[in-house]
Amino acid sequence: MAGSKLRRSLVVYAQLFFGMALFGTGTPSAKVVSDAFPLFLGPFLRLLFAALVLTPFLIMHRRRLSEISKRDWIEIALIGGVGIVAFTIFLLTGMQRVNGVVGSVVMSLSPAAMAVAAVVFMHDRMGWRKILAITLAVSGVLVINVSGESIQSSGWNLVLGSLLVFGAVASQTLYSLLGKRVMNDLPPTLVLPLSVWTATLLFAGPGLYQATFFDFAIPTLNEWFGLFVWGMGPLAIGTLIWFNGLRQVRASTASGYMSAMPASALILSYVWLGDKFHPIHLVGFALVFASIGLVTWAHLIKEKSQKDGESAAKSRSGAMPC
Numbered sequence: 001m002a003g004s005k006l007r008r009s010l011v012v013y014a015q016l017f018f019g020m021a022l023f024g025t026g027t028p029s030a031k032v033v034s035d036a037f038p039l040f041l042g043p044f045l046r047l048l049f050a051a052l053v054l055t056p057f058l059i060m061h062r063r064r065l066s067e068i069s070k071r072d073w074i075e076i077a078l079i080g081g082v083g084i085v086a087f088t089i090f091l092l093t094g095m096q097r098v099n100g101v102v103g104s105v106v107m108s109l110s111p112a113a114m115a116v117a118a119v120v121f122m123h124d125r126m127g128w129r130k131i132l133a134i135t136l137a138v139s140g141v142l143v144i145n146v147s148g149e150s151i152q153s154s155g156w157n158l159v160l161g162s163l164l165v166f167g168a169v170a171s172q173t174l175y176s177l178l179g180k181r182v183m184n185d186l187p188p189t190l191v192l193p194l195s196v197w198t199a200t201l202l203f204a205g206p207g208l209y210q211a212t213f214f215d216f217a218i219p220t221l222n223e224w225f226g227l228f229v230w231g232m233g234p235l236a237i238g239t240l241i242w243f244n245g246l247r248q249v250r251a252s253t254a255s256g257y258m259s260a261m262p263a264s265a266l267i268l269s270y271v272w273l274g275d276k277f278h279p280i281h282l283v284g285f286a287l288v289f290a291s292i293g294l295v296t297w298a299h300l301i302k303e304k305s306q307k308d309g310e311s312a313a314k315s316r317s318g319a320m321p322c
Contacts, residue, residue, distance in 0.1 A: 012245050012248045012249060013245070013257075013296050014245075015241050015242070015244050015245030016242065016245035016246065016249070016254055016257040017257055017260050017292065018241055019238050019239070019240075019241035019242025019243075019244075019245055019246075019257075020238075020242060020257050020258055020259075020260040020261045020264075021238075021260045021261070021263075021264040022233045022234055022237055022238030022241065022242075022264075023233075023234040023238045023239075023242065023260075023261045023264075024234075024260065024261040024262060024263065024264030024265035024266075024267075024268065025229055025230075025233030025234055025238070025264065025265070025268055026230055026233060026234035026235075026238075026265075027261075027262070027265035027268075027269070028226075028265060028268050028269045028272050028273050029226045029227075029229040029230035029233065029234075030091075030092075030226075030230055031273065032222065032223055032225075032226030032230075032272075032273075033046065033223065033226045033227050033230055034092060034095075035223070036218070036219045036220070036223035036226070037214070037219065037223075037227070038210040038214060039092060039093075039210075040203060040206035040207045040209075040210050041207050041210040041211050041214055042227065042230075043088045043092075043203055043207070044200070044203040044204060044206075044207025044208070044211075045207070045227055045231075046227055046230045046231040046235070047084070047196060047199050047200040047203055047231070047235070048200050049227070049228065049231040049232075050196050050231040050232065050235040050236040051193065051196045051197045051200045053231070053232065053236045054192060054193040054196055054236055054240075055193060057189040057190065057192070057193050058190070058193040058194065058197075060189070061187070061189065061190040064186070064190060068185075068186065069185065072182050072185050072186060075178050075181060075182040076182060076191060076194045076195050076198065077198050078174070078178055079175055079178050079179055079182070079191070079195040079198075080194070080195040080196065080197070080198025080199040080202065081198060081199065081202060082171050082174050082175070082178075083171055083172070083174055083175025083176075083178065083179070083195070084175070084195065084196065084198075084199035084235075085199045085202045085203060086167070086168075086171045087168050087171035087172055087175065088203075090164050090165065090167035090168035090171060091164075091165060091168040093164050094160075094161045094162070094163075094164030094165035094167070094168060095161070095165065096161070097157040097158075097160055097161030097164065109138065109166070109169055110169050110172060110173070110258045110261070111134050111137040111138060111255045111256060111258040111259050111291075112134050112137075112138050112255075113169050113170065113172075113173045114173050114176060114177075114251065114252075114254070114255035114258055115130065115134045115251075115252050115255040115256075117173045117174075117177055117251070118177070118250065118251035118252040118255060119252065121177060122177065122180075122250075122251050122252075124250045124251055124252035125252070126252055127298060129294055129295070129297060129298035129301070130252055130253070130256065130294075130295055130298050132294060133256040133291045133292075133294035133295035133298065134255060134256060134291070134295075135291075136287045136288075136290050136291035136294065137255075137256055137258070137259035137287070137288060137291035137292075138259075139287050140259055140263070140283075140284045140285070140286070140287030140288035140290075140291060142284075143280060143281070143283050143284030143287060176242075176246060176251065176254065177251060179191065179195075179243050179246060180246050180247060180251055180254075183243060183246070183247040184247075188240055188243035188244050188247065189240070191243065192236075192239055192240055192243060196235065196236075245257075253295055253298070255295075256291055256292055256294070256295025256296075257292055257295070259288040259291055259292065260288065260292065262288075263284070263285055263288045266281065
């Protein structure tokens with residue numbers, strides 16, 4: 001029994017880790033796509049591709065559409081409109097004003113933002129292990145992203161660009177929290193296709209307008225591959241895996257795994273984009289994996305204490321009176 005529960009927990013941890021690792025593929029692939037496609041056309045094509053891939057899940061759950069409550073429809077629309085559309089616009093427009101270092105520094109706040117939001121809005125508790133794990137995660141991401149480079153932006157562009165990228169952090173946090181809430185009522189395989197189709201329709205107007213002026217023969221095979229990866233990695237596959245893990249743990253626990261995203265993004269950037277490796281990156285990776293191990297340990301300890309408490313309660317209720 002205990003072994004079976006441990007195996008289930010390990011599967012959940014793996015889903016959280018690999019879900020965020022697949023999210024990380026979005027950073028290099030988005031860079032490839034943004035260099036080849038206009039601002040709205042690239043994201044529209046990426047979303048359309050992901051929506052079509054996820055449509056079989058929608059067909060599978062078609063009988064449940066009439067059972068979705070008004071509240072759940074609103075939250076699904078917010079996941080698509082804020083969590084996907086706003087995140088994309090904030091990130092792409094923000095990165096036009098600041099360099100990759102500034103953007104990475106701001107994005108490194110994601111684990112902390114998720115943890116704080118979980119405490120404020122979902123009333124999660126943050127023990128010392130989780131606090132230390134979030135601190136290690138942010139530190140590791142900062143080391144990974146800032147080492148070997150310099151901040152070149154200044155003045156109004158630095159302030160506005162940083163605020164826009166932080167808007168992406170806030171959107172990503174809302175995306176996960178709303179996803180966790182609505183999955184109390186609906187499976188991820190229904191929530192995600194509906195959210196992605198919502199985002200696709202919101203991008204359709206400006207995306208199709210830019211398509212009328214775009215020469216589709218210009219993008220290279222690598223750039224079309226980048227579009228494929230951007231749609232499948234962080235969205236169609238990554239989010240589905242992340243949501244499956246997220247629904248089974250507290251949001252504050254899941255926040256510790258968000259540091260896997262920039263770590264995987266950097267590894268893929270080495271291979272795909274030819275980014276330069278700096279030895280200090282190994283320190284960043286060590287901090288990231290230490291944070292993930294610590295937050296996993298904290299979750300296991302909490303599960304064990306809950307199990308011991310339930311066993312004690314059963315023993316008291318079953319005790320014979322003297």
